[in-house]
Amino acid sequence: MLRRNSFRLPRHPASVGLARRRVRDHLADWGHGHDDPALADAVLLVSELATNVVRHGPLLEREFEVAVTALADGSCLIEVSDEGQLEPRLRLVGEWEESGRGLHLVENVAAAWGVWSRGRHGQTVWALVLAPT
Numbered sequence: 001m002l003r004r005n006s007f008r009l010p011r012h013p014a015s016v017g018l019a020r021r022r023v024r025d026h027l028a029d030w031g032h033g034h035d036d037p038a039l040a041d042a043v044l045l046v047s048e049l050a051t052n053v054v055r056h057g058p059l060l061e062r063e064f065e066v067a068v069t070a071l072a073d074g075s076c077l078i079e080v081s082d083e084g085q086l087e088p089r090l091r092l093v094g095e096w097e098e099s100g101r102g103l104h105l106v107e108n109v110a111a112a113w114g115v116w117s118r119g120r121h122g123q124t125v126w127a128l129v130l131a132p133t
Contacts, residue, residue: 002069002070002071002072003026003030003069003070004067004068004069004070005022005026005067005068006065006066006067006068006079007022007065007066007067008063008064008065008066009050009063009064009065009066010062010063011053011054011057011061011062011063011064011082012054013054015050015054015064016047016050016051016054019046019047019050019066019080020043020046020047020050022066022068023042023043023046023066023068023078024039024042024043026068026070027039027042027068027070027076030070031070032070032074032076036132037132038074038075038076038129038130038131038132039076041076041109041110041129042068042076042078042129044105044109045078045106045109045110045127045129046066046068046078046080048102048103048105048106049078049080049102049106049125049127050064050066050080051102052080052088052102052103052125053080053082053084056084056086056088057082057083057084058082058083058084058085058122061082061083061084064080064081064082065079065080065081065082066078066079066080066081067079067080067081071131073131074131074132075111075128075129075130075131076128076129077126077127077128077129078126078127078128078129079124079125079126080124080125080126081118081122081123081124081125082122082123083121083122084122084123085122085123087115087123088103088115088125089103090103090104090107091103106127109127109129110127110128110129111128111129111130112127112128113125113126113127113128114126
C-alpha cells in the first residue's frame with residue numbers, strides 16, 4: 001500500500017522542527033515503529049532538506065512544502081519543494097567550517113536523492129530511505 005501526505009509550512013526556522021514532528025507522526029501512524037531505522041533516517045533527511053529551504057530558499061518565498069510517502073515495502077520517500085531556481089549541490093567543506101555538510105549527510109543516509117525541476121514554480125529535492133532488510 002502507498003500512503004502519502006503533504007503539508008505546507010512557513011519559511012521560518014521553527015518550521016524545521018515541525019516538519020520533523022509531522023513526518024515522524026505520519027510514518028508512525030502508518031506502522032513505522034519508534035525504533036525503525038527508516039523512520040529515524042526519514043526524520044533526519046527532512047530536517048536537513050527543510051533547513052536548506054529555510055536557510056537558502058528564495059527570500060520572498062513565504063512557504064515551502066514537505067511530502068512524505070510510505071511505500072508498500074516499508075521504504076519512505078521524502079520531498080521538500082520550494083520556488084528556488086538554484087539546484088542544491090554538494091560542495092567541498094573545510095574542516096573548520098560550521099555549515100555546508102547537509103547534502104553530504106543526505107548523500108550518505110539516503111539510498112538515492114536528487115532534484116526535480118518544477119519549471120518556473122521551483123524545484124523539489126527528494127530522498128529515498130529504504131526499508132531495513
